[in-house]
Amino acid sequence: MTTISGKWVGTIQGTNAGAVFAEFVEAKGQIAGVVHINDAVQGVGVYTVTDGHVNPNEIRLVLTPNQQTKMAGHGIVTVLARMLSETKFVGDWRSSIGTAGTLSVTKLTTEPTSIMQPPQGPQQENLIVASSNKGRVTVPKRTTVFISYSHEDILWLERLRVHLKPLERDYALDIWDDREIQAGSKWFEEIERAIQSAKVALLIVSADFLASDFIASNELPPLLEAAKKDGAVIMPLIVSPSRFKSIKNLCQFKAINDPSRPLVNMAKGEQEEMLVKVSEEIEVLFR
Helix, strand or coil: CCCEEEEEEEEECCCCCCCCCEEEEEEEEEEEEEEEECCCCEEEEEEEEEEEEEEECEEEEEEEECHHHHHHHCCCCEEEEEECCEEEEEEEEEEECCEEEEEEECCCCCCCCCCCCCCHHHHHEEEEEEEEEEEEEEEEECCCEEECHHHHHHHHHHHHHHHHHHHHHHHCEEEEEEHHHHCCCCHHHHHHHHCCCCCEEEEEEEEEHHHHHHHHHHHHHHHHHHHHHHHHHHEEEEECCCCCCCCCCHHCCCCCCCCCCCHHHHCHHHHHHHHHHHHHHHHHHHH
């Protein structure tokens, strides 16, 4: 079975060009690691893999600069790549500051001195510890915006996704709703997995939302538990009149808008302003 655990060297081309040295550890399809990019113009940047996944067809990495690298003007880098062989992968990269290009990386067969360092500061809150055949490694935990909604409110979901799209592009966020479930997938397991990775739970609250037995029994309990134990942020967005203020396990969370002024009672411009507010509050959490 192909694994990307190990040391890799290569190059990036495009808006920026330079050398890459990386060390990855893979555990159950999740990737942790550190990447050094030596750019002739920007100098050396050090990045932590804050979200990484590998399957037989694709590698996806989100590289977050350490504090010093970030202060030098480097942005978050997203990599989408494919394995050409067990020792080489190629793909595309883009950064949140607007640069982009391609990359080609080859696996080392020798073992140079390790560059792996535990992430420091705020990044620690998004990591968990997993086991692998190389020992204990850090892997990303809560990096997803999970949207919980009633299918009766799908028009609100679609408009909300429009406002969140720039965050997906600029911060490489994973924004999840149940339309992400592929045909043939085990849908309940997919929902559980998304909840387990949720840093933000965005609730589109309406009478239909509160009436949903599935949401009440299967989505809200683990989300509330994640808020209590792991610091996940619950963000209710009140889209239509409901009994939100009477639901004890929900009204404890501050809603984006006043529950007495749901979006449906606002003019179109006010609705759009409120959706902008949602995106801004989420952005603050992922900076």
